[in-house]
Amino acid sequence: MKLGWPNSKLTFWLSVLAVSFLASILMTLAVLLFLSDTTTGKELRAAIGIDSNGLNIETTRVDKVVVEESSAIIETIKKVGPAVVSITSGEDAFRDIPGFGRIQAPRTSGTGFIITSDGLIATNKHVVRGFETFTVTAASGETYQGKVMATDPSNDIAFIKIEARGLPVADLGDSDRVQVGQWVTAVGNALGELQNTVTVGVISAKERSATPEGEGELYGLIQTDAAINPGNSGGPLVNLSGQVIGMNTAIAGNAQNIGFAIAVNDLKKDLELFSKHGKIIQAYMGVRYQTITKAIAQSLSLPVEQGALLVTLGNAQPAVIPGSPAEQASLKEADIIVKVNDDRVSETTPLVRLIRRYSPEDQITLTILRGGSEMTVNLTLGQVGG
Known part of the structure; x- marks a missing residue:
């Protein structure tokens, strides 16, 4: 049996559908007219008290999202920006900068940030080297x-x-609390010409080591992908609370967005020493060494994969410096220092970082390997710096 709509009912429902369709079209047109920028649309909105200039739903929504996403960074820069300074020395010289052409800028330029209201500023040593x-x-x-x-x-x-x-002062944070992946901003005198340039990135890694040109090996560095350019050296790396967590120091020249900052806790310890002694003094052993890694241990057939191997660096740089506390404690070339007191020497806690925890005249106990045998040596630390 073939079923279908009775003719009378079909006619009724077709009429209902036609009226509904026509009503929806008219309603849509009315709404569009109401929201339009025509004279009629403006008059209709004015009649019910809606300001035509303020009605832009899409723009309002997008702008709100953008401001919310950026507000933390904006507030961070408002907080730290006034304490950031540019540092220049030497005569101006012309340099070719990609994208800018030939510009005139100081021979030496860098960044710093104010850490006391009476004008003490932190920066990189390499920024001020060679100038008074x-x-x-x-x-x-x-x-x-x-x-x-x-x-x-x-x-x-x-x-x-x-x-x-009465100068504005940067708020120094706690670099031990830094987390990989957290947002940070870098502020600096980019290219020695663009003062207080702001870049944004994340913490890429912690406890990195690097050897910048003209410097010894640096340890405990914070790695970031926030752009760090020439001239940014000495500037602050800042968390979204506006606290300085690092000092921008070096970049990987053969890569993109790999920059390094000295952990602010290292700077805070130096500030404490300077406030107490009027200079930065540190404990001193008097050795030259190679931090042992698994690869180095395998290539040199060493008995351990962690430690500090005392080595001579050229004819004029003996492993144990004459007259040093290390010589007085009878340390020798090829000794491997594996522990300082109860702390193991490793890639992440190299010898220099462990020694920095102590003060001059402190006595420490070294656990060393010599000729395959383990022994302990007592050593009284000396002083370096001034």
Whole structure:
């Protein structure tokens, strides 16, 4: 049996559908007219008290999202920006910068940040090396003459001073609490020309080591993909609370977005020493060594895969420095230091970092391997720096 709509009912429902369709079209047209920029649309909106200039639903929604996503970074820069300074020295020279052409900029340029309201500034040692005085330009545009107050003998940190009062100060955070993946901003005098340039990235890794040109090996570095350019050296790496967690120091020249910053806790320890002694003094052993890795242990057939192998570096750089605490403690070339007190020497906690935990005149116990035998040696640390 073939079923179908009775003719009378079919006619009824077709009429209902036609009326509904026509009504939906008219409603859509009415809404479009109401929202349109025509005179009629404006008059209709005005009649019910809606401001035509403020009605842009899509733009309002997008702008709200953009501001919410960026507000933390904006507030961070408002907080730290006033404490960031540009540091220049030497005569101007012309340099070819890709994208900018030939520009005139100081021969030496870098960045710093104010850490006391009376003008003490933290920066990199390599920024101020070879010069006695500098021109310091504050974020406000005011310029000052600065001079070096202290440098770290084993790290790329320096303190310079300007004569001023009531300056804005950077808030120093805690680099031990830094997490891989967290957002950070870098602020600096990019290319020695673009003052207080802001870049954004994340913490890519912690406890990195690197050997920048002209420096010894640096340890405990924070790696970031926030762009760090020439001129950014000495500038702050900042978390989204506006706290400095690192000092931008070096970049990988053969890669993109691989930059390194000195952990701010290292800087804070130097600041404590400077405040106490008027200079940065550190404990001193007097050895030259190679940090042992698995690859080095295999290539040299060493009995351990971690430690510090005392080695001679060229004819004039013996493994044990004459007259040093290490010589007085009878350390010898080829000794392997495996522990300082109860702390093991490793890639992530190299010998220099362990020694930095102590003060001059402290006595430590070294566990060493010599000729396949383990032994302990007591050593009284000396002093270096000034």
